[in-house]
Amino acid sequence: MKALVLKDKVKPGGEIAKLYYEEVADPKAGPGEIVVCLRYAALNRRDVFVRQGLYPGIQVPAIPGSDGAGVIAELGEGVEGFKVGDEVIMNPSMGWGDNPKFPDVNFSVLGVPINGTYAEYIKMPAENVFPKPKHLSWEEAAALPLAGLTAFRAVVTKGQVQERDTVIIPGIGGGVATVALQIAAAHGAKVFVTSSSDEKIERAIALGAAGGVNYKNENWVKELKKLAGGADLAIDSIGGDTFKDLITLANPGSRIVSFGSTRGPVNNLLMPRIFFKQLHIMGTTMGSPSDFAQMLALFEEKQLKPVVDEVFPLEKAEEAHLLMEQGKQFGKIVLAIQE
Template sequence: MKAFVLKDKIKPGTGTAKLYYEEVETPKAGAGEVVVRLKTAALNRRDVFIRQGLYPGIRVPSIPGSDGAGVVAEIGTDVTGVEIGDEVVINPSIGWGENPDYPDANFSVLGVPINGTYAQYIKIPVENVFPKPKHLTWEEAAALPLGGLTAYRAAVTKGKVKAGETVIIPGIGGGVATLALQIASALGAHVYVTSSSDEKINKAMKLGATGGVNYRQDDWVKQLSIISGGADLAIDSIGGETLKDLIHLAKLGSKIVSFGATLGPVNHLLMPRIFFKQLTIMGTTMGNRNEFIGMLNLFNEHKLKPVVSEVYPLEKVEEAHEQMEAGGHFGKIVLEIPQ
């Protein structure tokens, strides 16, 4: 089969590893596994960080890619409930384990070091495949798994978002942020977003956001405070100065859920701002099997469709990565796998 292979482990700060498009051995399903012929895959920031050496646990050679959807092509021994030809999406959370609060020591995210979805076929434990939501295209289906899972755990499990609450999601446009907006809106929250682009704010409002502000304006925090009235929940992938702005925008006794830090470390964080406001800051990443099921149910029930920003053929994956780094996208960047 054809696949993109990461062969070099890059020292952080020294560049970006090339991905090699090669003929590699097609995987075979072992006990409890299936092989899926992939139709579509999708990008995550993790994929970019891995090429730059900025992620724990990188091993080479291995195939990147955490998100994928396709058709069951082979079934291993000890597998029940799945048939050849089934249309599936893949849960990229591998080996989470029994404790819902945190993953086992041997947990990993699909795609480096476990071979991922930048390939024509993938071998995966049967418990990680789920029926593809019927209302989604193949492109939408690949856009859902990792982002949907992360957003669901952030908004529902951790944030416990409720109808009527006010939710702030800074930096709208990223995959998880956009999926979190859809989840929180579907559950009846009033969602406010920030972006450097008025166009992205408008797109967010079409997806269900109540309002938004452009953070290129000096007084965006004040503006957001006025229009939102403060947040019951913030869902943050930005970190840095933005985390402190979210603390400022937080209502008493409210929550900030953090799953990313694109702005880097937080400096001069005043703990009294957190304890006098009785705030809770919760870190989260990925999610467990029950959360994946909860997420699929929510998307099926509300007929939610993940936003696909661009579709590239698999061969152009490096170009797709450049697009992600440039940051102009809104929603997920998807790869079409050659059949």
């Protein structure tokens, strides 16, 4: 099969590792496993971080990619409930374990060191394979798993979003933030967003947001406070000074859920701002099998569709990564593998 292979380890801060488009051996299904013929894959910022050497435990050679959708090509011994030809998507949360509160010590994310979706075929444990929601196109289905899982756990499982909550999501446009907006709005929450792009704010409003502000404006925190009236729930992937701004915007007794820190550490945080407001601050990453199943059920019940920004052929993945690094997309960037 054709695949994109990561072969070179790089040190953090060094040159980004190249992806090699080449022939590799087809995967074979062992007991309890399923081989999927992939139609589409999708990008995540994790893929770029792996190429930059920013994840621990990187092993090469390996095939990146955490998101994908396709058709079952082979069933391993003991697999029940599926048949060859079924249309499926994969849960990229590998080996979560039995405790829904946190993952097992052997937990990993699909795609480095476990071979991922930047390939024509992939081998998965049967427990990680789910029927493709029928209302989604192949591109949309490939775009959903990691972003949908992360956003659902952040907004619902951890954030406990409620109808009429005011939710703030900074940095709208990324895959997880965009899905988090859809999930919160589907629960009847009033969602406000931030972006450096007025166009992205307008697209978020068309997707269900109640409003937003451009964080390039010097007084954007005051603007958002006046517009939203404070947050009952904030979903943060940015960290840095933005995290402190979310504490400023937080209503007493509200929740802040963090799943990323693209702007680095939070420096000079004044703890009284947290405990005097009685804030609940929670961390999350990925999600449990139950989270994934509930996320799929919500998308089917509400007929939600993840936003696909642009589609590249598999062999052009490095160009797609560059677009994602520039932060110009709104929603997910997808790779076409086999039509």
